[in-house]
Structures are given as structure tokens and as C-alpha cells.
Amino acid sequence: MEDPNDSHPEEIPGVRENLENNNTAAAAARIQQYLERENNIPLNIAITGETGSGKSTFVNALRGMSDDDEGAAPTGVTEITLEVTPYPHPNYPNVKLWDLPGIGTTKFPAKKYLELVGFEKFDFFIIISDTRFRENDVKLAQEIQKMKKKFYFVRSKIDDNLRAERRKRHFVEEETLTKIRDDCVHRLRGLGIGSPQVFLVSSFELHLYDFSLLQQTLDRDLPKNKRDTLLFVMPNINPEIIIKKKKAFQSKIKYYATLSAAVAAVPLPGLSIAVDAAVLVGAVTHYVHAFGLDIPSLQRLSDRTGVPYTDLRAVIISPLAAAEITKDLLLKVIAQLAGTVALIAAEEATRWIPFIGIPVAMGLSFTTTYKVLNLLLEKLADDAQRVFERTLV
Incomplete structure (x- = not known):
């Protein structure tokens, strides 16, 4: 006893x-x-990137939701996110994923982006691109770094890329993934990011590719009191x-x-x-x-x-x-x-x-x-x- x-x-x-x-x-x-x-430690995650990069679908995936579920972040072929919009986790409302408007739009120009979206309330930023990371993404990352916040590059829609590449005669999945990752890293370095780490993710198949590595990285980087908060909302x-x-x-x-x-x-x-x-x-x-x-x-x-x-x-x-x-x-x-x-x-x-x-x-x-x-x-x-x-x- x-x-x-x-x-x-x-x-x-x-x-x-x-x-x-x-x-x-x-x-x-x-x-x-x-x-x-x-059990109620707040965690605020900012999901940002250019228009059409898959931000809203990524937000929904992290919340364990499909794009057409009630309460899901709206998605579409045109710019949907026009305001800074919080989406609480369905089981843990203390965890909010913020779908941010695309950087570089008329309403949210790159130079004033962080100020306009209220950067101070976010624990970290995930910068998403579905093609190559561009100058606006790098400018945003550099400004986030100045504010002493963490940021992570996520290359989205990897499943679409692999589906297209499979039509080629000598397709090898791992070689294609390496090529995509190396291309992103090379471009980010060319734009001024010293040692970028890029995570390849499919929002429809989180168990594949680099999402597990992203989760491990976030777990390592977060303050101790917020690690479990993030862990409990992570999909299995x-x-x-x-x-x-x-x-x-x-x-x-x-x-x-x-x-x-x-x-x-x-x-x-x-x-x-x-x-x-x-x-x-x-x-x-x-x-x-x-x-x-x-x-x-x-x-x-x-x-x-x-x-x-x-x-x-x-x-x-x-x-x-x-x-x-x-x-x-x-x-x-x-x-x-x-x-x-x-x-x-x-x-x-x-x-x-x-x-x-x-x-x-x-x-x-x-x-x-x-x-x-x-x-x-x-x-x-x-x-x-x-x-x-x-x-x-």
C-alpha cells in the first residue's frame, strides 16, 4: 500500500x-x-501561407475533421479565408488553430502581415505552400524569427504530386519525395533561410510522409507545460x-x-x-x-x-x-x-x-x-x- x-x-x-x-x-x-x-492550458497555432496552399484543409486535418464536416474550416478553389479565424479543437476548446488569410493579398500585405493578424497571441506558426516557397513566405519567416517565435515550413498536397509522378515510367516514391524536399530547401536557402527544415505532408493521409516528424519537432520545441496539450489533440x-x-x-x-x-x-x-x-x-x-x-x-x-x-x-x-x-x-x-x-x-x-x-x-x-x-x-x-x-x- x-x-x-x-x-x-x-x-x-x-x-x-x-x-x-x-x-x-x-x-x-x-x-x-x-x-x-x-487540462485547460491554452495553445494557439497559426496556419499561414499564400492563397490556395491548403491551409484550411490542414486546419481541419489537425482537428480530426473532413472539409465537409459541420464546423470545419471552409475550403475551395478561390480565396476563402478573408479574416483571422480561430477553429477550436472539437474536444479541447483550449486549443485553437487559426486559419490566417493568405500573405501578400491587398488586405494583408507582407510588410504588415504579422501586425495585422496579431502575431503575439500565437505559440508558433506553420507556413504552408503547395508548390515552391516564395519570397513572401521567407519574409514572413524572418519577421516571425525577429519576434522570437517558432515557425515551420510545411509542403502540402504531397499526395497530389505523387499521383502525378506515378504516371512516369521510372517512378520511385522515395526519390520523388527527396527531390521535392531538396527543391524546397534549396529555394529557401536561396531566399535567405539558413538551415530550413521542410515537412512534406498530405492533409488527407497524415500517417504518411513527414507529419510524424513534424509532431516530434513540435513536441521538442514547445515549452514543457504545453507539450501534453498538443499531444492530446494530435490524431492517432x-x-x-x-x-x-x-x-x-x-x-x-x-x-x-x-x-x-x-x-x-x-x-x-x-x-x-x-x-x-x-x-x-x-x-x-x-x-x-x-x-x-x-x-x-x-x-x-x-x-x-x-x-x-x-x-x-x-x-x-x-x-x-x-x-x-x-x-x-x-x-x-x-x-x-x-x-x-x-x-x-x-x-x-x-x-x-x-x-x-x-x-x-x-x-x-x-x-x-x-x-x-x-x-x-x-x-x-x-x-x-x-x-x-x-x-x-
């Missing part, structure tokens, strides 16, 4: 002191505030993304378990169970959304991949996926987990034992919550992996 006084999150200011002074209500409040803040384009999400969630379980332990110290019958259920609902809902296992996300995935929704649903095992997460459903699922009912009963019984009851109940509560969340997370990560594999068939 783990001792909650040894296992609580020391990095949250005041938690240790409050627990040592038996002020468990204050400790619980601090942990709740921390979790709420961590490979098994590594799913594993990273699982590990990120595992690192947070100690906070939920300590919160549960703090509540267990309050001598009110049934309070710990009720609060634990509410805490677990929030955590598990977060897992389901990040893994894309909620019904709207699965339906959007079905639309994008062409795999019937019923086929995706068929590979899911956990009753918490593709379902509304309620206290009743969660308690029913927990009751089926080996050993958890006995732990919950023991916690309720021991808290009334004089002197030692509360510390023992806190330890039991910590252990129960820690075990339950790990088991549920494991099952949902496995479901996410099965859904991913099904989309590749």
Missing part, C-alpha cells in the same frame, strides 16, 4: 504543507485547481502517438490518487466514494477524448478513412469507449475490476477506527484510485490501438 504522504505531487505549492497540517480540504482544493489548470497517426498519450496520462494519475486520499480524510460517510466517482469521470472522459474514442470522434474518423463506424465500434472492448461517461456507468465498470470493490469497502470501514482509521483510509483510497485509473487507461489505450489498426486495413 502506498502512503499518500509520500506519494503526493510535491510540485504543487502548498499540498505537502496542508497534508502535514491535516488540512486535507485545502490540499484537495489545490490539487483540483492544478488539474483544472493543466501511429502507435507511438498512442503510447505517448498513455504515458502522459500515467504521469498524472498520482494527482488524482492524492486528491482521492485527501478527500478520504474527511469523516463523512460515503463522501469519498462520491467524490472519487466525480474525479474519475473527469479523468476517464479526458482519456476517451484524447484517444479519439468518443462517438463524434469515431464518426469523424469513419468519414475520413472510409471505414464504417460499425467496424470501428466492433473492435472496441471497453464499455467506456463510444459511451457517455457517467458516475453510474463508471461505478458499474469499476465493480467488475478485480479487487477494487474490496478496497472501497475496506476504506469505508477503516476510516471510523480511532487514531489509525483516517491514515489507513487515505492509503486505501490512494491505492484504489491509482489502480483503477491505471487499469481503465490501459484498456482505453488498447482500444485506441485496435481502432488505429482497423483504419489501416
